[in-house]
Amino acid sequence: MATAEPLSAAPLSADIASPDTMSSDAMSAHAVAPPHGCRPHTYGDAQAEAHPEGPAGAPPTLIGSVQRAMRLLEAVASHGEGAPAKQLAREASLALPTAYHLLRTLAHEGYLRKEKGLFVLGVAAERLSSSGAQQNRRGMITDALQHWRDAIGVPVYFSVYREGEIEVVAVADTPGNPAVAEWADFRETGHAHAIGQCLLAQLDDESRRDHLDRYPAYSITPYTVRDDRALLRRLDGQGRMQPVVERQEYALGTVCAAFPITVGSTAATMAVSLPSHQAGRLLPAARQLQNEVGKLVGTLAFSISI
Numbered sequence: 575m576a577t578a579e580p581l582s583a584a585p586l587s588a589d590i591a592s593p594d595t596m597s598s599d600a601m602s603a604h605a606v607a608p609p610h611g612c613r614p615h616t617y618g619d620a621q622a623e624a625h626p627e628g629p630a631g632a633p634p635t636l637i638g639s640v641q642r643a644m645r646l647l648e649a650v651a652s653h654g655e656g657a658p659a660k661q662l663a664r665e666a667s668l669a670l671p672t673a674y675h676l677l678r679t680l681a682h683e684g685y686l687r688k689e690k691g692l693f694v695l696g697v698a699a700e701r702l703s704s705s706g707a708q709q710n711r712r713g714m715i716t717d718a719l720q721h722w723r724d725a726i727g728v729p730v731y732f733s734v735y736r737e738g739e740i741e742v743v744a745v746a747d748t749p750g751n752p753a754v755a756e757w758a759d760f761r762e763t764g765h766a767h768a769i770g771q772c773l774l775a776q777l778d779d780e781s782r783r784d785h786l787d788r789y790p791a792y793s794i795t796p797y798t799v800r801d802d803r804a805l806l807r808r809l810d811g812q813g814r815m816q817p818v819v820e821r822q823e824y825a826l827g828t829v830c831a832a833f834p835i836t837v838g839s840t841a842a843t844m845a846v847s848l849p850s851h852q853a854g855r856l857l858p859a860a861r862q863l864q865n866e867v868g869k870l871v872g873t874l875a876f877s878i879s880i
Contacts, residue, residue: 642668643676647685647699656692719746722866728846728859729753731832735773735841738785740764754828754847758794765791765805766798768820769845772832774805775812776841782809797822817860822850829853831860835867 645666650657652665663673677693680686684698719730729747733740740761747753754767764770764785774782783806791805792798799805812818817833824830829852832845844867846859 639676642666642672643680646673646676646680647695650686650693650695651699653692653694656689656694658691659693662693715744716746719744722863723747723751725866726846726859726862727751728848728855730863731769731843731845731847733769733773733832733843733845735777738781738788740770740773742769754825754830757825762789763794763824764789765802766794766820767824768818768830768832769843771805771809771812771820772818772834772843772845773841775809775816775818776834776843782806794824795822795826799823819856821853826850829856831856833860833864 646662646668649662649665657665659673659677660670662677663670666673668676677686677688681688681693681696684696686693686699687696688694715732719732722730723746729745729751731742731753732744733742735741742760745753758766760767760770764774774785777785786802786805791800791802793800799808817831819829819831821829827850828847829850830845830847832843835842835844844863846856846863848856848859
C-alpha cells in the first residue's frame with residue numbers, strides 16, 4: 575500500500591459563486607459434566623469468551639496457547655530474513671516441541687511460512703498489519719477532524735473518490751452542530767451536494783461521464799441541478815481544483831462548502847456545513863478549515879495512505 579503525498583488544499587477565494595460440523599445440541603449431549611463443586615478448567619476457551627474479565631474481583635481468564643503463539647509471531651516479526659525454530663523457541667521462552675507445534679499451526683493458518691528452514695511472516699499476518707495500519711490512519715484522520723470541529727465550531731467532513739464511488743471517510747460533529755443527515759444516498763446524489771460536486775470537478779471528462787451514467791443527476795430539492803448537461807456545464811466552469819459552495823441543493827435548510835485537497839493522485843475533499851440561517855458563517859469557516867489543514871501539513875507532516 576503506497577503512502578500518499580501530504581495533503582494540500584486549493585485556495586479558497588471569497589468570490590465563490592453558488593452552483594445552480596456439530597450442532598451445539600449434539601455437543602451438549604456428549605459433554606461430561608464436572609463433579610459438583612469443581613471448576614471445569616477444560617472449558618477455558620468458552621469461559622474466556624463468556625467472561626473475558628473473569629469473575630468480579632478475579633484476574634481475567636487468559637489462554638496460554640494464544641499467548642505462546644503471539645510470542646512466536648513477535649519473535650518471527652523481529653527477524654526480517656526469518657529465523658529457525660530453535661532460535662524462535664529460545665526467544666519466546668518455549669520448549670522446542672511446543673514451539674514446533676505452534677509454528678506448524680501458524681504456518682497452516684497462513685500467519686507464517688517456512689522458507690529454506692526459516693520461518694517468516696505469512697500472508698495472513700501481513701493482512702493484519704495492513705489492516706492495523708489503515709485503522710491507525712483512519713484514527714489519525716478522525717482525531718484531526720475532531721480538532722478542527724472544536725476549533726471552528728462546525729461539522730467537518732473528509733471524503734474521497736475511490737474506485738468510481740464517492741466515499742465519506744470520516745465526519746466530526748456534535749449534538750449542537752450536527753452533520754447533514756444522509757436522507758438520500760451520498761454516493762448516488764453526488765451531483766446535489768458540495769462534497770460530490772467538488773470530487774466530480776477533480777475528475778477528467780471520461781470519469782465524470784462514467785459516474786453520471788451510473789448516477790444521473792436529478793432534482794432532489796427545488797435548488798438541485800436538473801440534469802447531467804447542466805451539471806457538466808457547471809463543473810466545466812468550476813475548474814478542477816476550485817472550491818464549491820452549495821446552498822440547499824442536497825438538503826433544505828442546509829448550506830455546505832467543500833474544497834479540494836491533494837492526496838496523491840486521489841480526488842479528495844474537505845467540507846463544512848451549516849444551517850442555512852447561518853450561511854454568513856460558511857465561507858469564514860471554510861477559510862479557517864483551509865488554514866487549519868495547512869498548519870497540520872506544515873507542522874506534523876500529515877499524510878494519508880489510500
